[in-house]
Amino acid sequence: xxxxxxxxxxxxxxxxxxxxQEFSTPPGPTASADFTYTVNVVxxxxxxxxxxxxxxxFNVNVGADYELKQTINICVYITEDTPFSFLMEAPVLTDxxxxxxYWWTLYSAKAARARTxxxxxxxxxxxxxxxxxxxxxxxxxxDCPDPNDMTQLSVELDDSxxxxxxxxxxxxxxxxxxxx
Amino acid sequence: xxxxxxxxASILLIGGTALAATQGELGxxxxxxxxxxxxxxxSANIKISGLENYHIDYKVTDDIPAPxxxxxxxxxxxxxxxxxxxxxxVLTDTVTNYPYTYTYTDxxxxxxxxxxxxSDAASTAPPVSGFTSSNVDEDCTxxxxxxxxxxxxxxxxxxxxxxxxxxxxxxxxxxx
Numbered sequence: 001x002x003x004x005x006x007x008x009x010x011x012x013x014x015x016x017x018x019x020x021q022e023f024s025t026p027p028g029p030t031a032s033a034d035f036t037y038t039v040n041v042v043x044x045x046x047x048x049x050x051x052x053x054x055x056x057x058f059n060v061n062v063g064a065d066y067e068l069k070q071t072i073n074i075c076v077y078i079t080e081d082t083p084f085s086f087l088m089e090a091p092v093l094t095d096x097x098x099x100x101x102y103w104w105t106l107y108s109a110k111a112a113r114a115r116t117x118x119x120x121x122x123x124x125x126x127x128x129x130x131x132x133x134x135x136x137x138x139x140x141x142x143d144c145p146d147p148n149d150m151t152q153l154s155v156e157l158d159d160s161x162x163x164x165x166x167x168x169x170x171x172x173x174x175x176x177x178x179x180x
Numbered sequence: 181x182x183x184x185x186x187x188x189a190s191i192l193l194i195g196g197t198a199l200a201a202t203q204g205e206l207g208x209x210x211x212x213x214x215x216x217x218x219x220x221x222x223s224a225n226i227k228i229s230g231l232e233n234y235h236i237d238y239k240v241t242d243d244i245p246a247p248x249x250x251x252x253x254x255x256x257x258x259x260x261x262x263x264x265x266x267x268x269x270v271l272t273d274t275v276t277n278y279p280y281t282y283t284y285t286d287x288x289x290x291x292x293x294x295x296x297x298x299s300d301a302a303s304t305a306p307p308v309s310g311f312t313s314s315n316v317d318e319d320c321t322x323x324x325x326x327x328x329x330x331x332x333x334x335x336x337x338x339x340x341x342x343x344x345x346x347x348x349x350x351x352x353x354x355x356x
Contacts, residue, residue, distance in 0.1 A: 050204035055215040062222040077206070093216055100218055155216050162220055169218040178209040 046179040047079040051143065053175065056155045060162050069156040075144035076137075076151065076177050083134045083180045090119050091127035093171040100169055101158035108137035110148050119171070120158075127171075133180060224258035224355040229319055231351065234331055247332035252284075253320035254327060254353050256313040261356045264327075265307035268298045271347035278345050279334040286327055288312035297334060298347070309356050 052074040093100040099121030107114040139149035204210030279299040286292040294308040316323035
């Protein structure tokens with residue numbers, strides 16, 4: 001019994017994951033020993049950040065020409081060269097009474113890659129979540145000083161849903177980026 | 181106490197403006213969010229045309245000049261009526277004012293009109309609603325014009341020696 005405890009402590013200690021703080025085995029009919037198990041948590045070396053996000057504001061007059069699509073540039077900064085994934089959580093665009101349909105698109109000119117998805121209230125009444133893996137357009141410099149390292153984010157309204165007036169419909173889209 | 185006041189002011193500020201998108205923070209993963217906001221209105225588009233400058237030549241020995249008229253086209257891309265507001269300035273040479281009366285009459289219903297006499301002060305009459313627009317073509321080349329604008333001097337201009345008196349008149353129309 002004593003020997004097994006001693007070996008365990010020595011083995012873990014040699015891996016650097018634990019260290020024995022106290023160990024005593026006075027001779028006698030019984031013996032006890034204790035040791036401390038310590039785990040060092042090392043921070044992840046890959047750090048990532050998404051910035052450049054803006055709200056999309058659409059003002060539609062049914063009787064006039066209006067803008068259906070808007071595009072912004074977003075920046076994903078990673079501390080290491082590695083592809084990453086987008087997780088897009090897109091709810092229904094609604095004013096609480098009337099629902100509207102829209103599309104979002106991520107586009108990288110640098111990688112010649114696009115990913116489009118839509119949220120149709122009749123098909124996706126609870127919104128829609130999409131995971132996009134292996135996105136290779138990012139910057140290893142904060143705030144993407146090179147525009148080629150930015151990704152275009154577009155939102156486009158479905159024209160066929162725009163006949164019903166609304167004083168304000170909203171959808172809050174959550175974007176999460178994670179290194180692959 | 182100062183902190184409480186500051187917090188209260190911040191809440192007011194947030195309540196009065198749209199919240200900006202949320203940028204992600206640097207970490208093992210990063211999450212941001214943004215809003216898609218949509219406002220839809222269904223008001224008609226409107227256009228007024230046919231306006232011309234008036235130029236009245238008058239000799240003090242003449243009678244009162246005949247009223248000047250012009251045909252106005254008001255086009256809306258949806259059937260409906262409209263409201264007209266007329267902002268008429270004093271007709272003056274900066275020394276002498278020349279009173280005049282304008283009348284804006286609906287061609288479809290002559291009972292609907294807006295009229296006002298401008299003497300020594302600019303117009304103050306409220307807008308008038310219920311005018312019928314054209315929705316055939318933008319310049320009323322078919323279907324006839326929408327309204328008639330008439331302007332008449334009130335009384336003989338007198339013996340003034342002025343060469344030119346001017347007044348700017350602005351017509352504003354909007355769908356009812």
